[in-house]
Amino acid sequence: MDLLRWLFDAQITFPGGQFILFREVIGNAFGLLSAFAGMRRRVWAWPVGIAGNMLLLTVFLGAVFGSPNPVNLLGQACRQAMFLIAAIYGWSQWRATKIAHGEAVAPDWASWRTRLALVLTWAAGVAVLTPVFRALGSYEPVWADAYIFMGSLLATYGMAKGWVEFWLIWVAVDVVGVPLLWSAGYFASAFMYVFYGAFTLVGFFVWWRIRHRRDRVDTLST
Template sequence: MHAFDWLNHQFSFFGLSVYWSDFIGNIFALLTVVLALRRLVISWPVQILGSVCLLVASLNVHLTGNAGRQIIIIVAASWGWATWRRNKANEGTVVVGWASWPVRLVLVAAMIAGTGALGAFLKAMNWSFYPGAPWWMVLCDAWIFTGTVIAMYTQARRYVEFWFAWLAVDLVGVPLAVHSHLYFSGIVYGIFFFMVLAGIRDWAKRTGNQIASPRNGLPEQLEGALSG
């Protein structure tokens, strides 16, 4: 028996059958949000550990899109970890700011286009849920995947909009997790909703109306082009 096989086992959580991987991964995810709200660099390695567990949980219930999402999170968290460490070393603390309106429009367009493109790909390959899964389920899977990529990018760049991206993910993630019998994930997504609202308030208060500089947002060349 492999050392980590127990992650694939279920236990009863107030009458609900919950995978250990789902449970532990979401505990780490909750801790990640708490640490990110406080702008602590340690939030990134905690997020990586949680995503490893949630990757196992997603594979258990054949959520291919969500499994791929965890891989993206692990890769993006490694990059975000490096950017936050560098920013803290330069500024003495992790400095956050708002994205400019042109950048916001790019992020919204990327969310819509990414969801449509990824949804079509997952549907064509039958890689989301089960063969022949309805379009609405596949698009939900794609929405969460795309939203996570955008959330990870904006978090690494220290945009306040990072919290809004997670809010969009949560609004779809709760019913999808329950429908997929990942009940603990559904509960955690619900808790995330209120923590995200607190995150928006806290980061916004710290920034006022400050717009993130090119160094804190998109690469300088793209930011300059968007800003005219």
């Protein structure tokens, strides 16, 4: 229990009174490791991500868990809870595919109809969730919090389905996430989003090359 208490309270302090919670750093490290495993199409990407989500959930509900950072980012907190549910779905999908076909996922492009549905769902979700998060006292600008939540939901679903475009959704999430997290004082998460944004671009091209190679093989075999 002493170790858990230390993990919960530990922080890295900087001159001027700024600090970073140690569990925020660890949670983001798990998230990055999960993304790396996802790029490599490894099933263990999902349980590793779940561990990070559980830590970050306590971080973004600062006032609820008695954190030194009293700012609540409800979209970010709900995002972690959503990840727990979506990760179970993705984990089961990739595991079943690996058992049946020998690999966890075969990257493929989403149809244009699916892409349009993703964009419309994202916009509708932001419109619906913004007033909800604002009423619950989330940090301003609340639309950005709702935008990150919906983008993360769609990206996670796209990863479970094996769509190459899910990496680009993450890039769009990071563009808004970095300034929001920095202004709210979640510096470790903001820095991680910068690094993660570059990483997701790499992941996109890795999956794109895999899809491209399969297209060439299919063309030569016909």
